Amino acid sequence: MSGVEEVADGKKAGRFKKHMIRYIYLYLMIAPVIVYYLIFMYAPMFGLQIAFKDYRPSLGMLQSPFVGIKHFTAFFGSYYFERILKNTLLISFYDILFGFPAPIILALILNEQRNALFKRSVQTVTYLPHFVSTVIICGMMVDFLSLNGWVNAILSSLTGRAPTAFLQVPEWFRGIFVGSNIWQEVGWGSIIYLSALSAINEEYYEAARIDGASRWQQLRHITLPGILSTIVIMLIMRVGRVMNVSSEKVLLLYTPNTYETADVISTFVYRKGILESNYGYATAVGLFNSAVNFVLLISVNQLSRKVTDNSLW
Amino acid sequence: MKKCVAFMLAFALCFSMASCNSSETPDDSTNASNAASSNAPAAAGKAEDGGVALPLTDTPVTFTYYMPIDRTKAAPVLTNYSEIEGYQELERLTGVKIEWVHPSMGQESEQFNIMIASQDFPDIIYYDWASFQGGPKKAIDDEVIVRLNDLIEENAPNFKSKAVENSEIAKSMMTDEGDFFYFPYIHWNQLVVAGWSYLVRLDWLKDAGLELPETIADWDIMLKAFKDKGDLNGNGINDEYPLTSLMKDRDMLRWLANAWETDYDFYQKDQKVQFGPMDESFGEYLKHMNEWYEAGYIDPEFSSQDLTTYEAKIANGQAAVFLSGLDFGRYLLQMGEDAMTGMKYPVLNKGDKPIYNNGSLQGAQGQGAAISTACKDPVLAAKWLDFHYGQTGHMLLNFGIEGKSYTMVDGQPTFTDEIVKNPEGLSVELALVKYSMGGIAEAFFHDPLVRYARFGTFQQQRDTIDRTQDIDLSYKLPRITQTSEESNEYANIVSEVNTYLVESWAQFINGKKNVDADFDDFRNTLRQLGIERAIELRQLALERYNQR
Numbered sequence: 080m081s082g083v084e085e086v087a088d089g090k091k092a093g094r095f096k097k098h099m100i101r102y103i104y105l106y107l108m109i110a111p112v113i114v115y116y117l118i119f120m121y122a123p124m125f126g127l128q129i130a131f132k133d134y135r136p137s138l139g140m141l142q143s144p145f146v147g148i149k150h151f152t153a154f155f156g157s158y159y160f161e162r163i164l165k166n167t168l169l170i171s172f173y174d175i176l177f178g179f180p181a182p183i184i185l186a187l188i189l190n191e192q193r194n195a196l197f198k199r200s201v202q203t204v205t206y207l208p209h210f211v212s213t214v215i216i217c218g219m220m221v222d223f224l225s226l227n228g229w230v231n232a233i234l235s236s237l238t239g240r241a242p243t244a245f246l247q248v249p250e251w252f253r254g255i256f257v258g259s260n261i262w263q264e265v266g267w268g269s270i271i272y273l274s275a276l277s278a279i280n281e282e283y284y285e286a287a288r289i290d291g292a293s294r295w296q297q298l299r300h301i302t303l304p305g306i307l308s309t310i311v312i313m314l315i316m317r318v319g320r321v322m323n324v325s326s327e328k329v330l331l332l333y334t335p336n337t338y339e340t341a342d343v344i345s346t347f348v349y350r351k352g353i354l355e356s357n358y359g360y361a362t363a364v365g366l367f368n369s370a371v372n373f374v375l376l377i378s379v380n381q382l383s384r385k386v387t388d389n390s391l392w
Numbered sequence: 393m394k395k396c397v398a399f400m401l402a403f404a405l406c407f408s409m410a411s412c413n414s415s416e417t418p419d420d421s422t423n424a425s426n427a428a429s430s431n432a433p434a435a436a437g438k439a440e441d442g443g444v445a446l447p448l449t450d451t452p453v454t455f456t457y458y459m460p461i462d463r464t465k466a467a468p469v470l471t472n473y474s475e476i477e478g479y480q481e482l483e484r485l486t487g488v489k490i491e492w493v494h495p496s497m498g499q500e501s502e503q504f505n506i507m508i509a510s511q512d513f514p515d516i517i518y519y520d521w522a523s524f525q526g527g528p529k530k531a532i533d534d535e536v537i538v539r540l541n542d543l544i545e546e547n548a549p550n551f552k553s554k555a556v557e558n559s560e561i562a563k564s565m566m567t568d569e570g571d572f573f574y575f576p577y578i579h580w581n582q583l584v585v586a587g588w589s590y591l592v593r594l595d596w597l598k599d600a601g602l603e604l605p606e607t608i609a610d611w612d613i614m615l616k617a618f619k620d621k622g623d624l625n626g627n628g629i630n631d632e633y634p635l636t637s638l639m640k641d642r643d644m645l646r647w648l649a650n651a652w653e654t655d656y657d658f659y660q661k662d663q664k665v666q667f668g669p670m671d672e673s674f675g676e677y678l679k680h681m682n683e684w685y686e687a688g689y690i691d692p693e694f695s696s697q698d699l700t701t702y703e704a705k706i707a708n709g710q711a712a713v714f715l716s717g718l719d720f721g722r723y724l725l726q727m728g729e730d731a732m733t734g735m736k737y738p739v740l741n742k743g744d745k746p747i748y749n750n751g752s753l754q755g756a757q758g759q760g761a762a763i764s765t766a767c768k769d770p771v772l773a774a775k776w777l778d779f780h781y782g783q784t785g786h787m788l789l790n791f792g793i794e795g796k797s798y799t800m801v802d803g804q805p806t807f808t809d810e811i812v813k814n815p816e817g818l819s820v821e822l823a824l825v826k827y828s829m830g831g832i833a834e835a836f837f838h839d840p841l842v843r844y845a846r847f848g849t850f851q852q853q854r855d856t857i858d859r860t861q862d863i864d865l866s867y868k869l870p871r872i873t874q875t876s877e878e879s880n881e882y883a884n885i886v887s888e889v890n891t892y893l894v895e896s897w898a899q900f901i902n903g904k905k906n907v908d909a910d911f912d913d914f915r916n917t918l919r920q921l922g923i924e925r926a927i928e929l930r931q932l933a934l935e936r937y938n939q940r
Binding site: 135137157158159226227246334335339342350351353354355356 | 501502505506508509510511525534535536631639692693695696880883884887888891892894895897898899902904917920921
């Protein structure tokens with residue numbers, strides 16, 4: 080009896096060996112990615128336990144006293160809970176509303192261009208800011224928008240009104256944040272749509288033109304449906320990051336005057352965790368953040384599967 | 393003139409005491425042998441110092457020492473403290489080599505917290521221990537740093553006689569439980585009481601035909617005159633502000649609350665802890681600031697600009713009134729000897745004694761070097777730090793190298809021209825940092841003469857010191873600490889209060905909130921955030937401090 084099993088095992092092992100020899104380079108190629116995820120994405124999850132603990136570095140994660148959901152109740156009861164939640168959601172909402180369609184529109188416009196040189200130079204110019212560090216982008220924003228900056232100079236020479244310190248006005252913050260995001264990412268974001276566009280078969284357009292479709296009709300009935308699945312996938316992934324508003328960028332742009340519209344969950348976590356070294360609390364807030372993201376991702380994915388037949392999995 | 397003479401007398405007095413090993417404090421409590429050895433002249437300290445045999449170790453030892461590099465007083469001329477000749481000499485004498493660990497500038501608090509969380513400590517850590525999360529006692533309990541009582545008793549004779557046996561200094565540097573935990577930067581100085589001053593452009597004030605202001609009403613007139621004049625620096629553009637300020641660091645607008653007998657933060661009055669923004673008079677103060685803002689006296693970027701922009705505004709002549717340390721000689725070097733001068737701290741009624749709640753107090757204030765639990769040889773580290781307080785270490789760290797940065801004139805250390813009249817035009821601090829830490833701070837007894845040399849290079853600086861000596865320091869809270877149990881609660885309340893306070897304060901000033909309409913709401917929210925409990929906790933800490 081055991082002999083039979085051994086033979087079967089031997090066969091399996093043999094097949095595995097063959098498989099490995101054949102595909103070893105593919106496995107080697109993906110290995111760094113797997114290792115990366117294990118080290119930087121899965122291993123830190125071990126640390127999530129301190130969200131339920133009164134973490135003290137000297138005791139370590141395992142030995143720190145367990146406090147249950149104390150940090151969560153403290154966060155939900157906090158004076159700032161509503162405000163930072165609202166700010167986070169609003170900034171993200173505007174970012175999706177304006178920032179999400181921007182690269183699609185840019186890609187569509189570029190796609191309609193027949194002049195290759197023009198197309199390529201626009202592409203290069205628009206995705207250059209992506210390679211500039213956030214710190215520098217924010218430094219530029221601060222400079223441009225200061226009282227002596229060129230934005231004010233142009234505005235006051237055109238309209239003759241007194242200069243405004245834009246970064247001091249809470250109402251302007253979201254606009255500046257979302258606007259600079261678009262400026263920085265629009266070109267880069269359009270690349271994926273351009274590649275989706277190039278995958279659409281030329282014959283569709285030819286057939287449409289013979290049937291007398293205008294360019295607008297071609298856009299609506301061929302181009303957009305052609306890249307719809309890409310758009311939906313990108314949208315699902317974007318919604319999965321709704322609660323992540325870049326803390327660095329907010330930190331670099333906000334001032335006490337604009338806290339009321341600019342303070343978001345990630346900056347709150349930064350202040351609590353890094354500046355006040357209240358690690359347990361900060362972890363709890365971060366965990367809450369990820370949980371909301373997770374729930375959103377799942378539900379949008381479900382919704383999209385039902386409505387458009389496109390989904391991540 | 394009389395004042396000036398008195399001043400010089402006090403100066404000379406302090407001086408003679410400083411030169412006999414700064415022993416103005418421990419005299420009565422030290423035993424005879426200790427006193428005798430500590431009175432040994434500096435020159436004899438080559439092979440032996442205060443009864444300590446040198447070198448401290450026969451085999452070379454290297455310690456790592458965490459300390460932020462000073463942004464304004466060191467960073468412009470050096471990148472590592474090992475370049476300071478005083479430390480090189482210290483290394484030669486003691487046999488202890490120091491490897492400096494400097495956090496990146498602007499990231500100090502983040503990097504410190506990460507260092508604590510990662511449990512990866514250098515041997516010696518310089519930090520403001522009074523602001524350690526949970527208090528210094530927690531740093532000992534969490535095994536970040538070691539308790540020093542026994543180490544001091546056995547291995548730190550200089551520190552013991554100068555600091556521990558002086559009850560005032562000892563009180564300021566121990567925990568409520570009586571633990572010693574660090575070698576502090578000790579400031580013991582009647583020569584220059586206040587380290588900061590409100591400066592005004594003297595040339596512009598004279599152009600406006602005004603005297604130095606004393607009351608807030610005088611300030612109103614002065615600021616109005618500056619505003620009306622408009623183009624003060626004469627460059628053809630209206631780019632000047634009568635008053636500029638910062639949020640952190642040079643937060644003049646906050647400090648002005650002192651004129652209304654209140655404060656932006658906690659203070660004490662008759663042994664009772666108060667929180668300024670809860671005071672009725674804080675509303676009056678805010679209202680007045682808002683009037684200034686509406687009239688265009690205050691730089692609208694007061695709550696958003698950084699130190700670099702602020703300093704540039706001063707150096708470019710875009711600000712008439714601003715806050716600066718008394719080391720404003722660096723501006724005078726650039727802008728002329730009479731470009732600016734310090735005013736008296738303003739008061740509401742002429743003749744009142746100004747309240748000053750901002751400079752550091754006498755004694756140890758929390759800044760200092762502690763020995764970490766990772767240190768392989770705490771005894772040697774304690775001996776090395778103790779050496780800073782002995783005669784040789786005192787001279788090296790305060791004055792630098794004899795013959796280079798200072799010479800002895802009539803038994804008194806006097807800075808050379810390289811320091812006080814630097815050929816490259818460097819300020820005293822920047823010239824001195826090549827040789828010593830006198831302009832900055834480390835674990836040592838700060839010599840009053842160094843401070844006076846730093847702050848008294850120019851006549852306008854000396855006049856400023858004169859004007860700002862007569863102040864009421866009684867509102868200032870000492871460096872009190874919460875217990876580990878209280879500190880979490882306290883920190884949570886204060887962090888929420890501070891976020892709320894900082895934005896409301898800016899809004900009251902720029903008119904987004906109105907004192908008449910919103911001040912009660914503001915105070916109610918502070919109550920809701922638990923400010924009364926925080927005051928209670930501070931009160932307990934103050935009582936414990938007074939009982940030390």
